[in-house]
Amino acid sequence: xxxxxxxxxxxxxxxxxxxxxxxxxxxxxxxxxxxxxxxxxxxxxxxxxxxxxxxxxxxxxxxxxxxxxxxxxxxxxxxxxxxxxxxxxxxxxxxxxxxxxxxxxxxxxxxxxxxxxxxxxxxxxxxxxxxxxxxxxxxxxxxxxxxxxxxxxxxxxxxxxxxxxxxxxxxxxxxxxxxxxxxxxxxxxxxxxxxxxxxxxxxxxxxxxxxxxxxxxxxxxxxxxxxxxxxxxxxxxxxxxxxxxxxx
Numbered sequence: 001x002x003x004x005x006x007x008x009x010x011x012x013x014x015x016x017x018x019x020x021x022x023x024x025x026x027x028x029x030x031x032x033x034x035x036x037x038x039x040x041x042x043x044x045x046x047x048x049x050x051x052x053x054x055x056x057x058x059x060x061x062x063x064x065x066x067x068x069x070x071x072x073x074x075x076x077x078x079x080x081x082x083x084x085x086x087x088x089x090x091x092x093x094x095x096x097x098x099x100x101x102x103x104x105x106x107x108x109x110x111x112x113x114x115x116x117x118x119x120x121x122x123x124x125x126x127x128x129x130x131x132x133x134x135x136x137x138x139x140x141x142x143x144x145x146x147x148x149x150x151x152x153x154x155x156x157x158x159x160x161x162x163x164x165x166x167x168x169x170x171x172x173x174x175x176x177x178x179x180x181x182x183x184x185x186x187x188x189x190x191x192x193x194x195x196x197x198x199x200x201x202x203x204x205x206x207x208x209x210x211x212x213x214x215x216x217x218x219x220x221x222x223x224x225x226x227x228x229x230x231x232x233x234x235x236x237x238x239x240x241x242x243x244x245x246x247x248x
Contacts, residue, residue, distance in 0.1 A: 017080055
């Protein structure tokens with residue numbers, strides 16, 4: 001990692017101040033990941049292997065903090081963030097993402113999808129189920145811990161719905177999920193969430209991280225679930241962990 005970060009600094013030509021600030025926040029919040037999460041690997045290691053792991057960890061932490069310090073020194077000379085603009089977005093779509101679309105076509109697809117889900121709302125037995133007004137909810141969790149508990153408690157309800165309506169086949173080994181806090185180091189650069197799929201031969205855990213900051217997030221999540229949409233993890237800091245290596 002020290003060599004990687006050193007190369008990263010040399011690669012910076014015209015860095016944007018906002019992105020550097022996010023990188024600084026992330027680097028300065030990473031200690032728990034390396035001091036705790038990483039050390040889960042320290043199981044039944046030989047003494048020399050343990051020493052090598054600790055040495056590599058400490059070197060990585062030192063390099064990360066030095067990287068953040070160096071970025072901070074350069075902030076005053078960095079350019080401010082500016083919106084991409086339509087021309088650059090079109091270039092990004094075509095030359096970076098290699099998509100046969102321009103911005104106007106992406107907007108058209110978005111409008112079509114919005115109309116489709118508005119139509120699906122009309123199929124609900126009670127239109128109020130799609131109403132984002134929090135007043136319709138009997139109980140809105142007052143904090144994140146309550147939200148996580150409430151979300152986990154709905155697992156059986158969702159599984160029963162899928163089975164009763166024969167939407168998909170659920171394997172018998174499907175296990176319970178847990179929601180956990182997103183590590184602080186990920187929040188600046190991944191304020192939403194993402195999935196950590198297991199390895200091919202892993203037997204446990206698929207993780208989803210969702211950023212839940214306030215009561216409005218809970219309301220929005222419920223609305224999306226009612227519409228049959230997946231949660232937009234860019235909106236929501238938590239982790240869903242399934243006990244097996246497959247998703248529905």
